[in-house]
Amino acid sequence: MGGRPFDRRVLARDAVEVAPRLLGSLLTHRTTEGSVTVRLTEVEAYRGDGQDPGSHAFRGMTPRNAVMFDEPGHLYAYFTYGMHTCVNVVCSPAGSASAVLLRAGEVVSGVELARERRTSARNDRDLARGPARLTVALGLTLADNGSDPFAAPFELTARSGQPAISSGPRVGVSGAGGGAAYPWRFWVTDDPTVSIYRRHRAASD
C-alpha cells in the first residue's frame, strides 16, 4: 500500500462533504481466506438529520439503522432486495446519522480471492462495480454491521493524489429522495468501474 491512514476526523463532517474525500481511498478487509483491497470510485451521501427522504434514517432510529446514529467511523451494513448487502461508512457526530454508501470500486489487491467470491463477474472490472458487488468482493456480510473500518480486520488508507471528481443525482432512490434535488452521488471522473445502473428506474413521479 504505502499510503497513510485515512484521517478519521474527516468523518465527523457531514456525509456530503465526506463522500468526495473518500473517493480514491483504499479499503482493505482481511479474512482467513486472505485480504482484498478496493479503491473507491463511486459513493453516495445520505443525510440523517431529517432533511433527506432517501435516507434509511429519515424516519428516525430503528433497530436496523441504529448504527447510523452511532459515532462516525462505523460500518453500516444493510440487507435489501431480498438478496443484497450494501455497506456504508457512518459520518458526522453521534446522533445525526449521516452516512456514505460505498457504490463501486476497483479491486487493486487480492484480485484472485475477489474472483472466487464473484464468480459471475465476466471481467475484473465488474468485481466491485456496484454496491452489492463491492460488498461481496470484500467478503462483507450483515455480521459486519457496526464494525470499525479503522481497526482489524479492516484498513482504510488515504488516497495518494487528487482524482477528478464528478457528481450527480443518486441512483436507486425512489420518490422524493431521487432526482436532481439531491446531487449527492460522487464518482471518479471517467473511471471504468463506476456502476452502470442508472438507465432505467428513473425517479418516478
Added chain:
DNA sequence: TATCTGATTTCCT
C-alpha cells in the same frame, strides 16, 4: 450491445 424483468429476505408500518 442495450434495455427490461424476476428474484427473494429483511425490516418497518
Added chain:
DNA sequence: GGAAATCAGATAG
C-alpha cells in the same frame, strides 16, 4: 403485508 440505497440473466435489435 409491502417496499426496499440491486443484480444477473434473458430477450430484442
